[in-house]
Amino acid sequence: MYAALWRALPGPWWTRLLIVLVLVAAVLSVLVLWVFPWIGELVAPQDVTVAPGA
Amino acid sequence: MNEQGDGEPTPESTALAEQPRDARAASAKRPRRRVSVVGVLGELLITAGVLVLLFLGWQQWLGDIIEGHQLYGQSVHQSQQWIKEAGPTKAPVDPADPAAPPVITASLSTGKVFGYLYVPRFGSDYARPIAQGTALSVLNKGNLGHYATTQMPGAVGNFMVASHRKAYGGDLEHINNLRVGDHIFVGTADGWYQYSFRNLQFVTPTDVAVLDPVPDQPGLQPGDRIITLQSCNPFFSTAERIMAYGTFDKFYPIAGGPPAEIAATVTGKS
Numbered sequence: 001m002y003a004a005l006w007r008a009l010p011g012p013w014w015t016r017l018l019i020v021l022v023l024v025a026a027v028l029s030v031l032v033l034w035v036f037p038w039i040g041e042l043v044a045p046q047d048v049t050v051a052p053g054a
Numbered sequence: 055m056n057e058q059g060d061g062e063p064t065p066e067s068t069a070l071a072e073q074p075r076d077a078r079a080a081s082a083k084r085p086r087r088r089v090s091v092v093g094v095l096g097e098l099l100i101t102a103g104v105l106v107l108l109f110l111g112w113q114q115w116l117g118d119i120i121e122g123h124q125l126y127g128q129s130v131h132q133s134q135q136w137i138k139e140a141g142p143t144k145a146p147v148d149p150a151d152p153a154a155p156p157v158i159t160a161s162l163s164t165g166k167v168f169g170y171l172y173v174p175r176f177g178s179d180y181a182r183p184i185a186q187g188t189a190l191s192v193l194n195k196g197n198l199g200h201y202a203t204t205q206m207p208g209a210v211g212n213f214m215v216a217s218h219r220k221a222y223g224g225d226l227e228h229i230n231n232l233r234v235g236d237h238i239f240v241g242t243a244d245g246w247y248q249y250s251f252r253n254l255q256f257v258t259p260t261d262v263a264v265l266d267p268v269p270d271q272p273g274l275q276p277g278d279r280i281i282t283l284q285s286c287n288p289f290f291s292t293a294e295r296i297m298a299y300g301t302f303d304k305f306y307p308i309a310g311g312p313p314a315e316i317a318a319t320v321t322g323k324s
């Protein structure tokens with residue numbers, strides 16, 4: 001899959017590498033700025049307060 | 055597309071004669087190039103694993119740094135607005151005690167940010183919003199949540215806030231680093247309340263006596279002004295609760311500007 005993507009990219013190897021790095025940086029930014037905070041709201045809610053026992 | 059499919063004899067028939075050898079050469083290469091279902095599945099699973107690790111890295115480390123910067127910027131913006139809008143200093147609640155600091159009396163809706171916490175021990179860029187209520191919807195936004203049943207800053211009794219130790223801003227990550235005498239500041243639209251750290255306490259999550267006006271002393275009439283910061287303990291666990299107590303020192307009215315110790319932090323000018 002990734003090998004096919006690599007072959008689909010145009011230009012010599014260093015152009016492809018540059019494109020890949022830009023793509024990876026873009027994906028990471030989207031994950032860190034929007035996707036992860038959204039998932040963080042959903043998973044593993046941790047109670048930190050003191051409250052009467054059930 | 056395919057020259058063979060045309061069925062028309064062309065001058066390139068000599069090239070066609072070599073075609074079987076080309077096909078053989080191509081088929082020899084093909085097994086390496088073919089995109090197999092198992093191969094794609096494997097790469098997707100590896101990708102999923104990497105994403106989970108990235109998420110954990112974000113949750114336990116990078117996320118708190120990013121959110122800390124955002125919350126700090128928010129505090130600077132709000133403080134500058136409060137300082138700009140500073141009206142006449144509010145009269146003390148208790149006319150018999152002119153030295154008493156003003157206390158917020160308005161009823162606040164859940165999630166309403168009414169102040170910021172400054173702890174020099176936690177860093178010069180440490181400022182975290184204090185919001186009303188301790189629901190997860192409040193705490194997960196990076197706020198310190200104020201127990202609505204406890205008193206407000208500056209009031210006689212116990213001003214108690216809770217927060218996550220890690221993730222969601224990790225507001226009280228370094229609560230165990232406080233040393234006796236460390237100053238804890240609460241900034242509101244009225245001014246800055248200075249408390250001094252006294253001691254830590256560890257309790258079970260169901261020990262609600264710490265919410266009393268005199269912590270752990272149900273029914274006792276309060277005489278001191280106390281702040282309680284509360285989070286989880288041990289680190290990475292919710293088995294216990296850690297509490298940091300401070301006692302009230304003095305109040306700095308908003309019109310007089312922030313106390314020197316946190317002036318750069320409050321205004322964002324270092």
